[in-house]
Amino acid sequence: MMPIMKFVDSLTPTTTKQEVPILFHEPHVETGFRKIHQPWYYYLFSLFQRHNECMNAWTHLIALLFCLGKFKSFSEEFDLINDPYMLPLVAGIMTTVMLYLCSFSAHCFHNQSELMHYTWFMIDYAGIGMYGLGCTILHYSYSLDQSLIGGILHDIAVPVAVCLAVTVCVCCSVSKVMYKRPYPFTRKIWQLSSVGGIYFLLIIPILQRIYLSIHDGEKWDSGLSHHTQQILWFLSAGFFFGSDIPQRFFPGKFDFVGHSHQIFHVCIMMTTFKKLDAVYEDIRQNREKYLMQLPMPSFMGTIGAVLLATLMNIIVVSIFHQLAKSKLLIEPKKKE
Structure with missing residues (x-):
């Protein structure tokens, strides 16, 4: 570790927001900005440097590692390769990895240039949409009440969900390319409305189960307890994403640790963990009860849907990459 830390100490030091283009500014963040146009390895090794994106990257990387651990335990209990009823779980695993890998990469590498800033966050948006698709596949395969089956x-x-996964990438990319910093609240409407749309679809089976438990006295099982917690964590994530609290009240004091976006990441991480716990309980409790009586999951309804949406999102990112490139060519670079 010592040679690595010596190398990290030799990296280009961070700077203040006055020294980077306005595109990289964040509300109420004053310091800890990495300089642009550095070699790619600089941004990778900056994981060990103190800067204002460090914790954002690490929260996603840690979440990814924990999720991989959960997936390993799933593979030890379920036959993910030969059991066709596990295809939805494999699809959910794929999209969870996509979410955290895309988001980690965005926070790690977006400072390389203005164009890379746009492009990496478009990839991040694609990962968010893909995660919503994966959750939809999981919930409608394992977590729904029997009354929804066949409807x-x-x-x-x-x-x-495939359409909405692409819509998330489109709407969030529009919000990124269309608006300039300081971003208006309208930009968050573009983001939250598209993400809210796919979230509403994926959470319907869970809301129905909660309603049936409260209104009709259906059993409140351990899976539903985990689902309820994932909803609460997701709502908390939305609050911190949209509020800029606590840095709104103490500009410059949470540049490195405690920023609302870091708290947002932790909430999303907990949402993922509770979702995986809930789906595990749903499979364990309902596998023999009725899941095995469902029509056999198809490739196109699971992994195929993920691959199709991935291809469509690659096309979307490519288009908006070119739009961002054109925008940067015609607009002068501005600094505050």
């Missing part, structure tokens, strides 16, 4: 919503959930 219209059950039949169209995955195709609609």
Whole structure:
């Protein structure tokens, strides 16, 4: 570790917001900005440097590692390769890895240039949409009440989720390219409305189960307890994402630790953990009860849907990459 730390100490030091283009500014963040146009390895090794994106990157990396540990335990209990009823779980695993890998990479590498800033966060948005698709596949495969099975919503959930996964990437990319810093609140409406749309779809089976438990006296099982916690964590994430609290009240004091976006990441991490715990309990409790009586999951309704949405999002990112490139060519670079 000592040679690595000596190398990290030799990296280009961070600077204040006055020394970087306005595109990289964040509300109420004053210091800890990495300089642009550095070699790619600089941004990777800056994981061990003190800067204002360090904790954002680490929270996603830690979440990814913990999720991989959970996936390993799933593989030891379930036959993820040969059991067709595990295809939805494999699809959910794929999209969870996509979410954290895309988001980690965005926070790690976006400072390389203005164009890379746009592009990496478009990739981040694609990962968010893919995660929503994966959650939809999981919930409509393992976590729904029997009354939803075979209904219209059950039949169209995955195709609609594919469209919404791409919509998330499109809307968030529009919000990134269309607006300039300091961003207006309208930009967050673009983001929150698209993410809210796919979240509403994926959470319907859970809300129905909660309603049936409260209103009709259905059993409140351990899976539903985990689902309720994932909802609370997600709502907390939305609050910190949209509020800029606590740095709003103490500008410059939370540049490195305690920023609302870091808290947002932790809330999303907990949302993921509780979702995985909930799905595990749903599979364990309902596998023999009725899951095995469902139509066999299809490739196109699970992994195929993930691959299709991934391809479509690659196209979306490529288009908006070119739009961002054109924007940077015609607009003068501005600094505050």
